[in-house]
Amino acid sequence: MISRRDFVIAAMAAGMLASGARGAFAQAARSGKMTQDDILRFDPVGTLTILHTTDLHAQLEPIYFREPSVNIGVGDARGLPPHLVDEAFLAYYKIAAGGPEAYSLTSLDFDALAGTYGRMGGADRIATLVKAIRAARGDGNVLLLDGGDGLQGSWSSLQTKGEDMVRVFGALGLDAMVGHWEFTYGAERVQEIVEKAPFAFLAQNIRSAEWQEPVFEARKMFERGGAKVAVIGQAFPRTPISNPRWMIPDWEFGLREEDLQKQVDDARAAGADVVVLLSHNGFDVDRKLAGRVKGIDVILTGHTHDALPAPVMVGSTLLIATGSHGKFISRLDLDVKDGKVAGFRYGLLPVFSDAIAPDPEMTALVREIRAPFAADLGRVVGRTGSLLYRRGNFNGTFDDMICQAMLTERDAEIALSPGFRWGGTLRPGDPITFEAIANATAITYPACYRNMMTGQQLKDVLEDVADNIFNADPYFQGGGDMVRVGGVGYAIAIDQPMGKRISDLTYLKTGQPLDPSKTYAVAGWASVNQGVEGPAIWELVERYVAATGTVDIAPMASVKVSGA
Amino acid sequence: MAIKSKPRVKVPSEAKAGEIVEIKTLISHEMETGQRKDSTGKTIPRAIINKFTASFNGKTFFEADWFTSVSANPYQAFFYKASESGEFTFTWKDDDGSEQTASAKLTVA
C-alpha cells in the first residue's frame, strides 16, 4: 500500500501538486493545441502500467461531450472534487482558462473551444494510445481495464446487444471489465457475453436470489511488470433499482462491503502485490468505501462520469476518475517493491481526435461494425440552433428537447425524462442525425408511455429521485442525475431531508401551482416496469425534430435550486 | 394454503469434527399475510408457515418463528457445529397444522 509520504514524494516527482501541472497536459498548457506526442509524453515509473477506460457508452467515433456546469456535492463530498465545476474546477487544479485542459474538463466557453480543439474519443484513437503505451512499456507490463457502461449507449450497440463493443474491447486487448448498463441486455445475454468474451467480466457483488451464491467471478490475478495484480470487480450496486429488475430477476446486487473486504484479504493471502478495485460504484460511494475497506491500493472509479486530472487520496488508497465517452484514458504507473506499491505516477490522457492518428486496424473494425447501420446512423433529421447537451444535475438542453418532443407528440401536459449521464453534445448549427438521437436514447426499454398522475404523485416521484442523488450518505444514493421535467417547474432545497426538498411545483402553461389532487396527462420513457407500452422514444424524437426543422432550446429557468 | 411442494436443502455431506457448516433451506409457500383483500373486498385470511425447526440425530439445535413479514417462498440459512455422523431433520409447520419435513445425512470424518 501507498503511504501518504510515498504519495507526496511521487506527486512531487511528477510535479503534480507542486506546480499544478499534470502529466500529458503540462505541455499543452503552454503550447495551445496538443500533439499525439504531447498526449503520450510520460516519465515512466516502476515496471507496471495500468490503463483505464470507463463509461465509453459504446461511442466508437469521436464526439463532443460537454462536462456538467451543475454537479452538486452533498454531505462529506460538498465542495470537493468531483463536485467542482467550471471556474472552481480550474482554480482547484490550477488550470488556465481557454486551453485544451479547460475545454476537455469543464463546460466553459464550450462551443468556441470545441471549434478550436475538436471532437474527443473514438475507438481508433484509443487504440493508437493503448498500442503506443504497450510498445513503450512492453506488452507484458500493461494491464487494460474497463469500468463498465462500455457496451451500451449507441445504435450499433443496441442493435448488436453489445457485440460491437465486445469486438472493440477484444481488439484493444482488454483484460477485464465490470458492468452496469450491460445488465439491461438481460441475464441471458450477459452470461453469453461473459462466456464468449476474450476478457474477464468481474463482479464480487452479485448473488443468485435463490441461494445467495456468487454469479460471476469476483476477482482475477494478473501478472504484469513482474507484479501480481489482483483486480476485484464491483458492478453498479443499484442496478436492479435504477434499471429494470425484471431483466435480471434472479440476481441481487448491493455494495457488499464485507464480502469485498474478504476479497481484498484473500487476494493478499494469494500473494497480490497490488489490489485494484475496478468499480462502477460512482465516485462518492467509492470515496466512502475507501475509508472503510482496508487494503485496496487503487480504486478505478466509474459510473458518475467524472474526469479528474489528479488522483484523490483516501488514506492509502488512490482514486482515479477517467471521465466518459472515450474522452480520456487513464495511465497509472506503479512502482512495486517488496510486495507493495512504493510509488506511482498518474496521467489523465485526453483523446483529442484531431491530434491522434487513428489506428488503421481499429478504423477498419469500426467501419465494418457500423456498415449495416450506416443508413440510419447518417440520416439527417433536422438541425439545432442551440447547444444541445445532457449532463448536469437538473436539466440539459438535449433532455429539454426530448421533453418537448414528448409533450408535443404524446399530447401530454407534463413530461418526465430520466436523468441519464450519457449522450453526446451537439453544437449550434450542427445537423441532428438519427445517430445523435440514438446516442441519447438507445436503451432496451425505450417505450414512451402516457398516463394520468396527480400533482401529489408527481411530487412524490421528484422527492424520491432527489433523495437518490442528494441523500447526504452516498451509500443511500443511486442512479443518475435528477429526473428531467417538461411542462412543470419546481424549487428544490438540496440540504433538506427526503419529502421536504421539493416545493413550488408550477404548471408552466398556466403559471398556476400544480394541484396535488388534480390529475395530469404525463408522458415519460425508460420506465423500469415490465410491459410498458408506447412508441420508442427515438421514433418520437425523430418525428418531433423532423417536424420542427431547426430546434432552438433556451436555457431552462424553471428549476430553482437552493441549499447547495 | 397448505404447504404444497417439496422443500429444498443445501447442506454439505461431509465435515470435520468441530467444523461449523452452513445450511440453506427453501420452501414454496405464499406466506399470505392476512392483510390483503380479494377483489370483492373480503380480507384474505392469514396462512403462513409459522415455525421452522432443525435437529440433528433427534436433538433440536435451531428454531425459527416466522411472522407475516417473512417473504413468500421462505429462505432460511443457519449454522451447525459438526461433532458426529448422523442425520439432519428439518420441519416446516403451517398455520393449518400440516407439516413438511426434509432430511440430510452428514458424515463426520
Add this chain to the structure above:
Amino acid sequence: MQLRSWTPSRRETMGLGLTALLAAALAPCLVMATEEAVAAELKKLYGDKPMADGKIKLDLPEIAENGLVVPLNVDVESPMTDGDYVKAVHVFADGNPLPQVVTYKFTPQSGKAAASVRMRLAQTQNVIAVAEMSNGTLYTAKAQVKVTIGGCGG
C-alpha cells in the same frame, strides 16, 4: 395490496419505477407498526430489562432492491459454548403492518449465532434486532432500509 407487487391495470403503465409508490398509495388505510409497537413487543418479552448496544451485526441492504424480498442477515458475537451462548434473537420492523419478523432460538450446537432470511418491507423503515444471551443479558441493534421507487438509470 400493501405487500404484493402492483399489477398494472392500464395498458400503458407508469414510468420511473412507480410500483412501490402506487402500492403504498393504493392502501392508505393500512395501519403501520411504529417504534412504540416494537417497544411494546419487547416489553412483553423482557419487561423493562436494560439493553446494551453492540455484539449484533445486522446485515441489510442500505436500499432494498425489492421490498417484497429483502435479505436480512443477523450475526451475534458469542463463543457459543455450553456456558456462554446466544439463546434467542428477535427481529422487528417498525414500518410493517405487524412489527414481528422472526424469532430465532440458538443452542451451543448452532456453532454460530447467525442466520439469514428474506423479509418484506412495506416502506422505508428501521429493522431492530434484540439478542438474549444465555446469562440473560440483552443486546440490541438497529438499521434503516430505504425502500425507493427507483432512481433514474445513470
